[in-house]
Amino acid sequence: MKTKAHFWLWTASLATYAFLYIPLAVVVLFSFNDSVLNAEWVGFTTRWYVKLLHDDDMLHAAANSLMIALVSSSVSTLLGAMAGLSMHRYRPRWLPFLVLTPVAMPEILLGVSLLLFFRQVLDLSLGLFSILAAHITFSIGFVAVIVRARLAGMDESIFEAARDLGATPWATFRRVTLPLIMPALVAGFLMAFTLSIDDFVITFFVAGVGVNTLPLQIYSMIKVAVTPEVNAISTLLMALTLTLILVASRFAPDVLKGRS
Amino acid sequence: MSEPRTQPSGLTKWVVTLPPTAFLLTFFLATALIVVVAGFRETGEFGGLAPIDSLAALTLDAYHFLGGDVIYLEIFARSFLVAALTTLICIVLAYPLAWLIARSPKRRRDFLVLLVILPFASNFLVRIYAWIMLLGPVNLLYTPFAVVVGMVYAHLPFMVLPLYTNLEKHDPALLEAAQDLGANGWTRFWRVTFPLSLPGIFSGSALVFIPVLGMFAVPELLGGTGDILIGNLIKEQFLENRDWPLGSALSIMLTVCVLALAGLTAWASKRGLHGTEAVT
């Protein structure tokens, strides 16, 4: 009976993975398609990748996007984890609302009002900073919610045990809390990363002159039609993300594993 | 559940609470205020907002306009329906996957999580266009079905990840104990695992349900002639129609609805939990 349940679990999971990866296979496949129209398979080519390597705009935009995603997801993981911890341990009534409202607010509104705020209240010049601040604002909630879900129903006695043994709050945090919430931090970081690297609407408004990100570049191109070049950059971006994360996990296994 | 003791951690509380609060107060609350006020302002002659001279310039026009019209209510209802359906499908798809990941050997877990999120490191629009290519030839493009598929696809990781982080921590020993007591697979699942994973389901649902409501690209690209959602309506006010007060008013109504719903769910789940505690 156990094996039967196991069988169904695997089948369902593989089906979900397939659902996630089938469109992706189309993206990757058509990045090698020798047709501008890009509607049906014509022939194999790598010319889109060659073209891409000479497209400075696109490469610069991709570099910007990666940078912004890395920084904003790191910061929002930190702040979101704090908010999640606070919501779990100290239950300030207003914090869940403060954290959740940016998630609930339509992004176009968030974009316009952040721009109004940066320009007309702070009189800030737009640039990378404004994009980072905006991305962190809408990512904190996602991380906080996931950290809180991890902590919910957690046995409080371990924390007390640690304290009773005379551990300082910092030591308790390092030795008990951190390893405990590490999977949530990893998941939250990954979520914030994809939110940032994919965001068009808010970035469109808060980006300063001459600061381009990949979604901005792709949206304006797609107005005409999706060319295989867009597929190629998406494929590269995924490969790069995968490499980055694998390298990071190799050099800092603890960061990913979350246990000593 | 014992209440956490607070006396040794007064400082810790502020160290943990203050930074995110300060950040959100600066970058979000101030911004939100602009929005709330915008909902009460007049439209400028050529769009945007009319200059504001005094408090007398504020008006309830936008709300009157929306309030006196069932058509907007209909769009709200439709959007909540699509969001609920998307959330439900996400739960069904995500649960087995999250479970599988949570029960795999430790060294494999992070890789499996990475596999879930990896497709989302490509580009959102490119993925939606991939769906156009997949759904077009089978005549499913430009239908409500296509909209739901696109919504589920775009939000699935936001269900899988919270569920996984929640399921991962459950003690397998608890399940074994249940098994020793002779509970069979389904009973064990419904009585032990499922209630324990409720916080994961709730957080995942919040992270799926809420963003779906504001989404406009999916109905625009995959939907047919009748697929308009609240996200499209709001976008139209800010762009094509240049009616910011109306857009703000719609957004505020949406946000209030969502927060009320979230508050209600939290309250209900708390009552529910206490209820089960009382039973056991």
Place this chain on the structure above:
Amino acid sequence: MSPPYHQCRVFALILSAALLLASLPLRAADTLYLYNWNNYISEDTVKRFEAHCRCQLKQDYYSDNEEMLAKLEAGAVGYDVLVPTGNAVESLVRRKALREIDKAKLPNLRNVKREFLDAWFDPGNRYSVPYATSVTLLGYNASKMKELDLPTDSWALIFEPKHLQKIKGRVTVLNSQRELMAAAMKYLGYSVQEHDPAKWGEAKRLILRAKPYWAAFSNSTYIKDLAIGTIWVAHGYSNDMFRAQQDAAAAKRPFTIGFATPKEGAVLAVDNFVLHKSGRRPDLAHQFIDFMLEGRNAGDVSNLIGAGNPNAAATQHILPEIAVSPGIFPPPAELQRLEMLRDFDPKLRRSLSRMWTEIKVR
């Protein structure tokens, strides 16, 4: 060694590296910032201009006038030159967002065709110089239309059920309140700048009657849909139809794509160069506009995307198949029947938006 410290170090390292890379200076000393539609100036032209002015041309892109207006309205600054359509020029002028053009610095302004000067949105061209045009018209699968014996020279094709029933589910129309309702107004014989809500109401009813036969509201996917052959009739822009035609021919499709301006008239869009007040380099901006008014440079945009061209000196540089297309370059008689969109007052805008919502929901 305790792992958390190790983690912090690695994290800090990644963070600081990222910050360092992100903060590298991107700006050159002499840079002109252009806020433009994507693919609206060929790479060649950009290179030639950069060589000509010994400066750098940096472009940011929008895909819709409204996106650009909203961003500027909320306070974005730093753009020297924008490329808005007529109605957006009017709105920018009224908001006092533009810098006046110094015509003494634009000797090539004489190249612009007379009929495109002195337009209603900017009398005397104090602020704007026309760059490219397009017509909102009907693109169609010519082989199918012939087979089904359908008229391709009238809006009746997308509004009359007697035609539509032959092509049910094979039609897309623009997902734009302004454009679609304007097409309906033209079919009804009204002006697209009409102020009477009752007449707009007629347009709404016309659209609602036709809507069940349409597949979708589409602003961009119709190019591909037409070229593949899944959609047979599309309401869209002349340059997009040109692209669909080229794509279908390049892919050796068994059918051809045609496009024509309906005889009832249509919407003409004229995109213009204007100077934003916040721009820091009006000198370079003037240099740029004058450069773009030279025949060869002006002609490039037509060859690049099949845009119509208001520049007389450009004609000899434009590929013949584009220059003779009546959909792209409307003959003088047809030009009379074309109208530009114009922005309405907030009250009419709100009631039109209400009609549009109803169109979408019903």
